[in-house]
Amino acid sequence: KQEVTQIPAALSVPEGENLVLNCSFTDSAIYNLQWFRQDPGKGLTSLLLIQSSQREQTSGRLNASLDKSSGRSTLYIAASQPGDSATYLCAVPVSFNDMRFGAGTRLTVKP
Amino acid sequence: DTAVSQTPKYLVTQMGNDKSIKCEQNLGHDTMYWYKQDSKKFLKIMFSYNNKELIINETVPNRFSPKSPDKAHLNLHINSLELGDSAVYFCASSQALNEQFFGPGTRLTVL
Numbered sequence: 001k002q003e004v005t006q007i008p009a010a011l012s013v014p015e016g017e018n019l020v021l022n023c024s025f026t027d028s029a030i031y032n033l034q035w036f037r038q039d040p041g042k043g044l045t046s047l048l049l050i051q052s053s054q055r056e057q058t059s060g061r062l063n064a065s066l067d068k069s070s071g072r073s074t075l076y077i078a079a080s081q082p083g084d085s086a087t088y089l090c091a092v093p094v095s096f097n098d099m100r101f102g103a104g105t106r107l108t109v110k111p
Numbered sequence: 112d113t114a115v116s117q118t119p120k121y122l123v124t125q126m127g128n129d130k131s132i133k134c135e136q137n138l139g140h141d142t143m144y145w146y147k148q149d150s151k152k153f154l155k156i157m158f159s160y161n162n163k164e165l166i167i168n169e170t171v172p173n174r175f176s177p178k179s180p181d182k183a184h185l186n187l188h189i190n191s192l193e194l195g196d197s198a199v200y201f202c203a204s205s206q207a208l209n210e211q212f213f214g215p216g217t218r219l220t221v222l
Contacts, residue, residue, distance in 0.1 A: 031208050032208065032209070034210060034211060036213075042215060042216070043201055043213040043214055043215040043216045044154075044201065044203075044213040045213070046210055046211065046212055046213075049209065049210040087152070089154070091154075091211075093208045095166075096142065096159045096161055096166050096208070097156060097158070097159045097166035097167065097168055098156060098168070099144070099146075099156045099211070101153070101154040101155075103152070103153060104152065
């Protein structure tokens with residue numbers, strides 16, 4: 001049974017720091033992995049999707065890596081800004097009726 | 112242009128009532144979903160609808176019924192609302208199991 005875990009649950013950093021968010025999954029036979037951000041009271045915004053055949057994806061200051069053999073993905077945020085403050089979620093599809101989300105990491109970037 | 116839209120944004124109703132939430136996507140995707148995010152912010156998939164095939168998560172009560180008038184719409188009907196149905200409901204869409212795009216959410220409060 002696929003389980004998705006995100007550590008830490010919350011993270012607070014000063015502006016300008018580089019940081020890493022972690023996502024782990026128990027079943028390495030994944031189709032892809034997607035990272036989202038959710039702002040308070042808002043919907044989810046897709047950040048990056050990594051296909052199972054890929055090792056990493058980059059978008060601006062964000063870089064997501066995938067290591068299927070160890071069941072891990074990381075989201076690297078470079079030069080963090082206060083506007084990056086949000087909850088970051090990772091998710092893997094198990095089937096058409098089963099998308100497993102982690103509980104999220106709540107990031108606060110202090111000015 | 113809004114990719115995935117939901118109405119209403121807020122819904123407050125009495126226990127026992129029947130209500131509907133509408134969802135539309137203009138991305139040309141073939142798969143749409145409904146998710147429930149509970150008070151602990153945990154996201155759980157309820158339904159997916161792909162090429163006229165509805166796939167239901169077995170834990171969803173049969174008071175919940177999705178209806179798709181066409182490929183761009185997946186509405187959620189809820190009968191005999193209960194207190195425990197209070198949550199934020201998100202609609203999403205994707206092309207097969209690829210990147211999912213979420214709507215802004217509907218906050219349902221059952222009194």
